[in-house]
Amino acid sequence: MIDAVEKGNKGVVGYEANGGFLTNSTFPMFGNVLKALPTRDAVLSVLSIILLSIKESKTISGLLAELPQRFTASDRIQNFPTEESAKILARFEDVAAIEEAFGDAFGNV
Numbered sequence: 001m002i003d004a005v006e007k008g009n010k011g012v013v014g015y016e017a018n019g020g021f022l023t024n025s026t027f028p029m030f031g032n033v034l035k036a037l038p039t040r041d042a043v044l045s046v047l048s049i050i051l052l053s054i055k056e057s058k059t060i061s062g063l064l065a066e067l068p069q070r071f072t073a074s075d076r077i078q079n080f081p082t083e084e085s086a087k088i089l090a091r092f093e094d095v096a097a098i099e100e101a102f103g104d105a106f107g108n109v
Contacts, residue, residue: 001038021045030055084087 001024004012012024020040020064027034030051037044052058095109103109 014068015071016040019045 001012001014001022005024014022014024019042021042021044022038022040023044024036024038026036027080029048038097049060049063053063056063072075092101098109
């Protein structure tokens with residue numbers, strides 16, 4: 001999202017399959033300004049849909065019917081042995097180990 005904004009993209013957003021929504025752009029909304037919120041927020045998307053429904057005087061299902069179909073896939077590793085999971089988690093019990101593994105990509109903890 002940061003790269004997209006730095007490249008000049010407008011309306012930069014992201015989402016998580018479990019409902020989290022993130023904004024990394026400022027958006028005009030009903031005469032006000034919604035500042036960038038690049039943190040997980042599960043309420044923002046729901047609230048935005050309700051407000052748009054009111055503004056457009058349409059039902060939410062009516063708004064949905066006007067949109068093109070979109071498809072998203074999400075998955076996880078299934079039947080992963082608990083013992084192996086415990087070994088992986090044990091590697092990251094201290095901050096130094098986390099920073100060594102992920103610090104270059106994500107910064108300090």
